[in-house]
Amino acid sequence: MSFTIEPTMKATSAVCAKHFKLLVVGGGAGGLGAASKFARKLPKGSVGIVEPHEDHYYQPGFTLVGGGLMTLEANRRKEAKLIPRDATWIQNEVVLFTPTQNALTLKGGEDLSYDYMVIAMGAHLRFDKIKGALEALETSGVCSNYSPFHVEKHFQEVLTFKGGNAIYTYPNAPIKCAGAPQKACYITDSILRKRGVRDDAKLIYATSLNRIFGPESYIEPLEKVACEKEIEVKTRRNLIEVDSNSKTAIFEVLDVDGAPTGDTESLEYSLLHIGPPCSAPKALRSSPFADKTGFMDVDGETLQSKRFPNVFGVGDCMNTPNAKTAASVSSHLKTIDKNLSQVMLGKKPKSKYDGYASCPLVVSRNSAILAEFNPEGPLETTPFNQKKPSRWAYFLKRHILPALYWNGLIKGYWNGPGTMRKFTRMFKSE
CATH class of the missing domain: 3.50.50.60 (FAD/NAD(P)-binding domain)
Structure with a gap:
């Protein structure tokens, strides 16, 4: 080699x-x-x-x-x-x-x-776990921001979208960046409005979860965003098949515990964005x-x-x-x-991971909700209201975080915002 x-x-x-x-x-x-x-x-x-x-x-x-x-x-x-x-x-x-x-x-x-x-x-992305998904990704109307081979296709599909159902899915399985499917849906709404074709579109966010987002603190503001954008949120829906010939997405209906009920729902699509299960x-x-x-x-x-x-x-x-x-x-x-x-050095490990994760939820082409959390709840860094869509959060997502990634994270210099959080908590206003 x-x-x-x-x-x-x-x-x-x-x-x-x-x-x-x-x-x-x-x-x-x-x-x-x-x-x-x-x-x-x-x-x-x-x-x-x-x-x-x-x-x-x-x-x-x-x-x-x-x-x-x-x-x-x-x-x-x-x-x-x-x-x-x-x-x-x-x-x-x-x-x-x-x-x-x-x-x-x-x-x-x-x-x-x-x-x-x-x-x-x-x-790894597992489009293969959804019947017909791999084949459908090569047809018109089907795309995914998760794949470098199909992410540019999503933008082209939105630019040429003329009307019908635009469906964004979230799987009943582990997934990278759990907020990505609904972020794509929100940005699509903004583009379609700018193009003047939003009234001809029905935007649907179909998630396997029983609510719009996992961490509870961000549910209400995201539900408000979805309502204002007239996006239909279908919960407990897991994409199991894509029929690209009839342009139909088939979902299994889940119970409150996330188990299949045996019922299915079929939706026709003009645009289908697949959030793939991962393994x-x-x-x-x-x-x-x-x-x-x-x-x-x-x-x-x-x-x-x-x-x-x-x-x-x-x-x-x-x-x-x-x-x-x-x-x-x-x-x-x-x-x-x-x-x-x-x-x-022959010693026992003592440092503890705090469960920190972050998801800057882009809700338009110039605003975002900066979600920061661990399994117990919010773990926010700034003294500002991060649950409210803001331009500063979008600026952070678009300009600061990429630079921090290339120059800090992958070079082993960035250890997360924990130290910064301790300082800003002194100024945090609820």
Whole structure:
């Protein structure tokens, strides 16, 4: 396996070593952030990163790309340019974990070993779990902001939309960025109004949840937004099939506990945006690290594997109860920075992840609700009313957070807003 690194890079060769002090599996936000932190602490060549893809995307920007507010290219970088100095990029993918031997196997049969490992494999999009969805994505009217291959299509579909049902779905399964489907719906409303065709459209947000959004604190303001925009919210609806020939979306009706009732509902669509169910990557699902759901089984506070103490998790691949967002990764990194360092010194991990997650809910082309929370409730940072749509929250989403991601998070410098929150709470007004 070989790859090209520009002369200005100082990353080491991808084939120079078979054993690493620390092996990081995954080169997304969590993987790069973890590798960057420890590449600065450990001797040169001690850190390896297993990542097969050449392109790295700022996925939180996809909602804006799908709304014509950013370009896809602005959210893409070459992975080779992001690998931290003195780390080794193994451009391959893991097919087998053998943690009892502190080893893994790559596609092609090559084995790597490690003293410590961070698993940051993310969550995979599973359009294949919805009958007909993969085929439908290649037809007119069907798109998804979750995929770099279909996000630009969403904007084009909205620009050419002439009338009918525009349906946005949320699955009955784990999903990355749970607010993304309704954000896309709100932005579509703004575009259609600007085009003068909103009266010809019926916007529907169909969610498997029994309410518009998970964290309770933001339900009322989001219901108000949906009402003002005349968006019909269908709860307890899970998309199970797309018939692109008849342009029909079929939903199973769920009970209050999220279980199928046996009833279905079919809706014709002119535009269908699919929020795909997600799962852990295949190699992780079938590994000793996984729980019964397939996600990495970790201690929810220390982020340490429950079975293998020299292994930690970061990001969407874990079974922690937090929402799967890029913002969560910042607090994950803060936690493992301390805990993995302690384990490397032969000590017990003591730092605790606070469950932080954030979702800037864009509700128009220039305003947003800045939702910050953990499983217990709101965990807001600013002294302002974050439940009210505002231009400053949109400015943060559009301009500040991308810069913070590229220059802070993936370089291992941004550990989340926890310290800032302690300060601003002194000025918080309810």
